[in-house]
Structures are given as C-alpha cells and as structure tokens.
Amino acid sequence: MKKVDLKKKKKITLQEDKNKQKAPKKQASNSKLFDWILWSCVFALSIGLIFLIYQLHMLDIRFMLAAGTILLLLDVLFFVLLKKRKKKSWRSTLYKVVMVVLVALYGFGDYTLINTYRAFNDITRGTQSTIHVSLLVKTDSPIHSIEELANKKIGYSNNMDSRSSSVAMAQINTEVAPIEYVDLNDYQQLYDRLMNGEIDALIIPSNRIMMLKERYKSIQSDTRQLQEFSDTRKIDLSKVPEIDISKEPFVVYLSGIDEGEDPDLDARSDVNILVMVDPKNNQMTTVSIPRDSYMPNPAMANGSDKLTHLGNDGVLNSMEGIEEAFGIEIDYYAKMNFQSLIHIVDALGGVKVDVKIDFSEQDENRSFKKQDKIYLKKGVQTLNGKEALAYSRHRKTEGYGNTGRENAQQQIIHAIMDKLTSPEGIAHINGVMNVAAKYVSTNIPLSSLQAFISKQLSDIKPWSVDSLTLKGGVDATLTTVSMPSLPVSCYLLSNGDLSKVYNAYQRMFYTPNLKKFGFNLSKDPHSLIAYKDPQARSEYMITSEDAGRLDPYNVYYGIDRVDSSNASVSQNRAESEQIEVIAPSQVEQPVYTPSLPQEEESGNQEPSQGEDAPSQEETPGQPEPDTPQEPAPEVPEESVPEQTPTEQPTTPEQGEVQ
Incomplete structure (x- = not known):
C-alpha cells in the first residue's frame, strides 16, 4: 500500500488556496487598470476639445469658458467616481459603459473640429488662379513632339490671352527654334486655319477650347494635344474689404465653373448667383443672373460679352463685370465646380427637391449617349448628386429656359442648406467638409468667417431668405468681344432688372422710415422710395431698351462704340453654318423711378426701404408691374462726349474701333 505524504499534500492545498485568493485580486486590478x-482617454480628448474649440474661434468667449468648465468638471467627477467605485457592482459596469460612450463622443467631436478647421483653411485659400494652356495639332498631323515644330507655324491670340500665350511660347522656345508665330484676333479664325493647314499648331487655353465646343462639336476628335502648360497667377488679396461681416451687410458672388475639379481653375462660369447678406436683420437675398447675360468684360476693355465667358479671365473679372453692370459692390466670391455639387449632395445622402418638369439631360461629363443621360420625372423626390447637377443645368425644354434653370439652382441650394441643418445632415458633416475642402475656394478671410459663425451661434435667430430671378429682358443672337467672328446666343437684361438688383442691394444699408412709407394706389402701385445713393448706370452696359440699335455681327463697347472689323466674317459664318440669328428687338420695359416723399415740416427726411423689394421665390413667367414711364428727354448729339475704347494692338485681321 502506497504511503501518502501528508505534509506535501497539505502544502499543495495551501498553495491552491493562495492562488484562488490571488485570482480575484488580479482580475480586480486588471479591471481597475482598464x-x-x-x-485617461476621456481626459485627453476633453482637453483636445477645449483646445480645438478655442482654436476655431467660433464660440463667444463666454460659451468657450462655459464649455471648458463643464468638460473639466466632468473629468473631475469621473475621477472621483473612479477612486470610490466598488468592486463587481452594477455601478462599476455602468461607469465603464458611460466612459466608453464619452470616448466615442469626444473622439468624434475632436475629429469633426479638426476636419472643420482644416476644411476652412483650405476653403479660404483663394490666393491663386490657374489656366491650363494646350498646344494642339490636327489628329492626323505628322507632328508628334515639340522638336518637330522647327520651321513650322504656330498660331496664338495676343488679343485674347497675351499672358497665357507668352507663358507657353517661352517654354516652347527653350525646346525648339526657329518657329514662326502667327497672331490673329480670335480663336475661331485660328482654329479654321489649323483645320485648313495654314498653321501647324495652335496655342489655346483649355477654357477657350470649351468655348469653341459651342460651335465645333468635334473639336476633341479633330485635334490632338501635343503638350500642356500651366499659367498660375496670384490673386491680389489687398482688394479684399476689411469689414465685420458679423455686423455689416456684405455680398458674395457664387461662381460655378464647368471644367475640371480644381476650383482654382479659370473657366466659364455657368452658375452666377449673388448672395446679399444682412446680418443685422437676419435677411438674405439670392439673385440668379443668367449665364448668357450681355455685359461688359473688364479684361477686354469692357467690350460686351456673355457673363459666362468673363470667368475665363478669372473670378475677379466676373465680379468686376457684374459690378459694372449693376452699379453695386461685391465683397467676396465663393468658387466651386460642378463636381463639388455631385459630391456634396452624395455626401449628404441626397436632397429632397420638387422637380418642376419631366426632362432628360446630359451627364456630368456632357455625354448625351442614351446610357449616360439623366432622366427625371416631375414631382417631389430625393435626388442624388448626378441628378441634382442635371436638374441645375437643364434649360432646353421649351418654355422652361434660363429662368427655369435659375429657379432650379436656387431650389438645389435651399435643399442643401435644409439638409445641412437637419439632424441627418449634421451626421454627415465630416463628409461634406472633406468635399468642400477639395472643391470650394473663397477669398473670405478665415477670421471673418469665424466671426460670422460665432455671432450666429451666440445669437441664434431665424433668417428670412428671398430669391430674385431676372426675367425682364430679351434673347438675342449677338457677336461678343471674346468670340468676335461667331454670333452666339445672348440675353439682354432690362433696365428694370438692373434696378431690381440695385434696390435689393441698397435696402441692406438703409432702415425704412415707416412714417414716410406709403402707397398711392390711384397713381401707381409702387411704394414711395428715396435712396441716398442713386444707381449709376455704366456707359458700357447695353440693355434690352437698346436692342433696336444693335447689329448681330458687330462688337460693342457701349451702345455708341462699335467694332465692325469682323462683322463680315461673323455674318458669313452665320450664313454658312446656318446659325439661327435671333434679331434683337426692343421691348418696352416699364421702369419705376422712385418719387421723393414729401418732407415733413419738423425735420430732415430719412431714406426709406427700397422699392421692388424681393418677394419670396418668383415663378417663371410672372409679369413685371405695368407701370407707365415718361420718355426721357432727348440729349443733343453734340453734348455727348466722344468716347473711344482702350487702345489695342492692330493686326491685319483687326480693324479700328469705330
């Protein structure tokens, strides 16, 4: 019989008992370490939140102190609870759950604030603009490198793009010589010469290629890019106004370009919206300006051009042209491309819009292939990014036109704002910020943007939003300064349109004197208005009231200054290509001239709020008020000072301005 070592057995038993006692202690220690x-994570993340809130400068100092105090008090509270917590109690489990939730919330908050700060820095980076310049040859050209251009002819237009052409030529000259450069007045004639073999290559900015596509549909298949150059220019920020936008009225020009993904590109502006913001009265007015509006192009001696073409010379050029046309001052711009709309809407999970018509439209790549086209039915629905872009672009349906498209663009903007301020939209804020950082650029200083947001967060009040569309003018086929040998579709704004925008602008600066505000229904339905600053009409602005004096084939620098040097070329092209020329016809547009209220005996008269104040969203086809207007007295011809446009180099193809 085997003997049992009692001492050894007892020793083993005692060791097992000790191990059993240590196990709970070890588990408790691990739990407490967790x-x-x-x-520690909650504390670190809360300190990060406090720092980021301060760094963003979007909360009033009182709210920042309150938020910081609350976060620190929570840290102290959870520290005390941690020290006094009991082992294996339901409170211990609840503590862990609460701390895990706080880690997730604080982490999301830190990430969102970091993302927001980075996005605002990127968005407000608007310090440069870029133009891509192409060196084109015919598709079947035997030339396949710059070196093969020796002793060849290269066309360019110093009149249209002197700087961009110079940048390209400087780089070409470092690689090959000799070269004969041919300078012509416009790209239509240069492109024709390229196709006819009269020149071997063509220097042309990519935004001008997009213009030529309006008439030369096969330009991409008929040409080949030999090389691309970039012309980057610094934007002069010294002209950015120093105003406190948290208190003072300001105007932002929204420009939507139709090329590439980089918002710094200079390209045609197909979306042109003025946003007039009055932070004192929480009033915002949006004005959609038709892309085909006929107005001065400052980059080309204020010759008349389509508004969309002004963007080819930069967003500041578009701003100056609009200021010249309406007699207002624009403080800032916000520039984006069409790709941004797609990504912003998709980042929000779509937007709900009441589509006004059944239609089909090209896709984001301008493809009209059946499998690529976008088809939408009339009615309220949630649109994805591509559908929202198609709706904001469409204008070809008869009776819908530019007015319908401008209303659609405002619908999309309002739908995005509604979604952004909804709980669902807030959950997608990081995705929206990532898109905005990539596709949006503005010259609004970051400090001004922070001050504006801080004011709104500290004093939350509802905003009143009005929408204006300009529909008092007429369509016409005209030759423009940027396309002087090809008549294109234009839109002549009316004097009433100019007054409507000016009045909306002026009403931000003047508080109405209700004692002097009244109506005279027996005479006309308008209120009696007097503005301190009367609207100044530009000598370069041509309106629908001037339509009867316009020739479709001339280029105008104001109604009394005409360049007819390319008129015969423009007319011959219209006839040979069977372009439908809509002759400009004068339309009598009633324009109300505000009457001065009668002064009271007791004191000085104060200006009152503007006439023609924007109503809630206007609908296409709404008639303008039928107000009689007395004809202006004729001005003797001798009293009009002789005006001549800015002197430009004259080439064999370019005539003198008459």
Whole structure:
C-alpha cells in the first residue's frame, strides 16, 4: 500500500488556496487598470476639445469658458467616481459603459473640429488662379513632339490671352527654334486655319477650347494635344474689404465653373448667383443672373460679352463685370465646380427637391449617349448628386429656359442648406467638409468667417431668405468681344432688372422710415422710395431698351462704340453654318423711378426701404408691374462726349474701333 505524504499534500492545498485568493485580486486590478485607461482617454480628448474649440474661434468667449468648465468638471467627477467605485457592482459596469460612450463622443467631436478647421483653411485659400494652356495639332498631323515644330507655324491670340500665350511660347522656345508665330484676333479664325493647314499648331487655353465646343462639336476628335502648360497667377488679396461681416451687410458672388475639379481653375462660369447678406436683420437675398447675360468684360476693355465667358479671365473679372453692370459692390466670391455639387449632395445622402418638369439631360461629363443621360420625372423626390447637377443645368425644354434653370439652382441650394441643418445632415458633416475642402475656394478671410459663425451661434435667430430671378429682358443672337467672328446666343437684361438688383442691394444699408412709407394706389402701385445713393448706370452696359440699335455681327463697347472689323466674317459664318440669328428687338420695359416723399415740416427726411423689394421665390413667367414711364428727354448729339475704347494692338485681321 502506497504511503501518502501528508505534509506535501497539505502544502499543495495551501498553495491552491493562495492562488484562488490571488485570482480575484488580479482580475480586480486588471479591471481597475482598464478604468484608468478609459478615464485617461476621456481626459485627453476633453482637453483636445477645449483646445480645438478655442482654436476655431467660433464660440463667444463666454460659451468657450462655459464649455471648458463643464468638460473639466466632468473629468473631475469621473475621477472621483473612479477612486470610490466598488468592486463587481452594477455601478462599476455602468461607469465603464458611460466612459466608453464619452470616448466615442469626444473622439468624434475632436475629429469633426479638426476636419472643420482644416476644411476652412483650405476653403479660404483663394490666393491663386490657374489656366491650363494646350498646344494642339490636327489628329492626323505628322507632328508628334515639340522638336518637330522647327520651321513650322504656330498660331496664338495676343488679343485674347497675351499672358497665357507668352507663358507657353517661352517654354516652347527653350525646346525648339526657329518657329514662326502667327497672331490673329480670335480663336475661331485660328482654329479654321489649323483645320485648313495654314498653321501647324495652335496655342489655346483649355477654357477657350470649351468655348469653341459651342460651335465645333468635334473639336476633341479633330485635334490632338501635343503638350500642356500651366499659367498660375496670384490673386491680389489687398482688394479684399476689411469689414465685420458679423455686423455689416456684405455680398458674395457664387461662381460655378464647368471644367475640371480644381476650383482654382479659370473657366466659364455657368452658375452666377449673388448672395446679399444682412446680418443685422437676419435677411438674405439670392439673385440668379443668367449665364448668357450681355455685359461688359473688364479684361477686354469692357467690350460686351456673355457673363459666362468673363470667368475665363478669372473670378475677379466676373465680379468686376457684374459690378459694372449693376452699379453695386461685391465683397467676396465663393468658387466651386460642378463636381463639388455631385459630391456634396452624395455626401449628404441626397436632397429632397420638387422637380418642376419631366426632362432628360446630359451627364456630368456632357455625354448625351442614351446610357449616360439623366432622366427625371416631375414631382417631389430625393435626388442624388448626378441628378441634382442635371436638374441645375437643364434649360432646353421649351418654355422652361434660363429662368427655369435659375429657379432650379436656387431650389438645389435651399435643399442643401435644409439638409445641412437637419439632424441627418449634421451626421454627415465630416463628409461634406472633406468635399468642400477639395472643391470650394473663397477669398473670405478665415477670421471673418469665424466671426460670422460665432455671432450666429451666440445669437441664434431665424433668417428670412428671398430669391430674385431676372426675367425682364430679351434673347438675342449677338457677336461678343471674346468670340468676335461667331454670333452666339445672348440675353439682354432690362433696365428694370438692373434696378431690381440695385434696390435689393441698397435696402441692406438703409432702415425704412415707416412714417414716410406709403402707397398711392390711384397713381401707381409702387411704394414711395428715396435712396441716398442713386444707381449709376455704366456707359458700357447695353440693355434690352437698346436692342433696336444693335447689329448681330458687330462688337460693342457701349451702345455708341462699335467694332465692325469682323462683322463680315461673323455674318458669313452665320450664313454658312446656318446659325439661327435671333434679331434683337426692343421691348418696352416699364421702369419705376422712385418719387421723393414729401418732407415733413419738423425735420430732415430719412431714406426709406427700397422699392421692388424681393418677394419670396418668383415663378417663371410672372409679369413685371405695368407701370407707365415718361420718355426721357432727348440729349443733343453734340453734348455727348466722344468716347473711344482702350487702345489695342492692330493686326491685319483687326480693324479700328469705330
């Protein structure tokens, strides 16, 4: 019989008992270590939140102090609870759950604030603009490198793009010589010469290629890019106004370009919206300006051009042209491309819009292939990014036109704003910020943007939003300064349109004197208005009231200054290509001239709020008020000072301005 070592057995038993006693202590120690790690994470993330809130400068100092105090008090509270917590109690479990939730919330908050700060820095980077310049040859050209251009002819237009052409030629000259450069007045004639073999290559900015596509549909298949150059220019920020936008009225020009993905590109502006913001009265007015509006192009001696073409010479050029046309001052711009609309809407999970018509439209790549086209039915629906872009672009349906498209663009903007301020939209804020950082650019200083947001967060009040569309003018086929040998579709704004925008602008600066505000229904339905600053009409602005004096084939620098040097070329092209020329016809547009209120005996008269104040969103086809207007007295011809446009180099193809 085997003997049992009682001492050894007893020793083993005692060791097992000790191990059993140590196990709970070890588990408790591990649990407490996990709790300390959780608290440390919460503390670090809360300190990060406090720092980021301060760094963003979007909260009033009182709210920042309150938020920081609350976060620190929570840290202290959870520290005390951690020290006094009991082992294996439901409170211990609840503590862990709460701390895990706080880690997730604080982490999301830190990430969102970091993302927001980075996005605002990127968005307000508007310090440069870029133009891509192409060196084109015919598709079947035997030339396949710059070196093969020796002793060849290269066309360019110093009149249209002197700087961009110079940048390209400087780089070409470093690689090959000799070269004969041919300078012509416009790209239509240069492109024709390229196709006819009269020149071997063509220097042309990519935004001008997009213009030529309006008439030369096969330009992409008929040409080949030999090389691309970039012309980057610094934007002069010294002209950015120093105003406190949290208190003072300001105007932002929204420009939507139709090329590439980089918002710094200079390209045609197909979306042109003025946003007039009055932070004192929480009033915002949006004005959609038709892309085909006929107005001065400052980059080309204020010759008349389509508004969309002004963007080819930069967003500041578009701003100056609009200021010249309406007699207002625009403080800032916000520039984006069409790709941004797609990504912003998709980042929000779509937007709900009441589509006004059944239609089909090209896709984001301008493809009209059946499998690529976008088809939408009339009615309320949630649109994705591509559908929202198609709706904001469409204008070809008969009776819908530019007015319908401008209303659609405002619908999309309002739908995005509604979604952004909804709980669902807030959940997608990081995705929207990532898109905005990539596709949006503005010259609004970051400090001004922070001050505006801070004011709104500290004094939350509802905003009143009005929408204006300009529909008092007429369509016409005209030759423009940027396309002087090809008549294109234009839109002549009316004097009433100019007054409507000016009045909306002026009403931000003047508080109405209700004692002097009244109506005279027996005479006309308008209120009696007097503005301190009367609207100044530009000598370069041509309106629908001037339509009867316009020739479709001339280029105008104001109604009394005409360049007819390319008129015969423009007319011959219209006839040979069977372009439908809509002759400009004068339309009598009633324009109300405000009457001065009668002064009271007791004191000085104060200006009152503007006439023709924007109503809630206007609908296409709404008639303008039928107000009689007395004809202006004729001005003797001798009293009009002789005006001549800015002197430009004259080439064999370019005539003198008459």
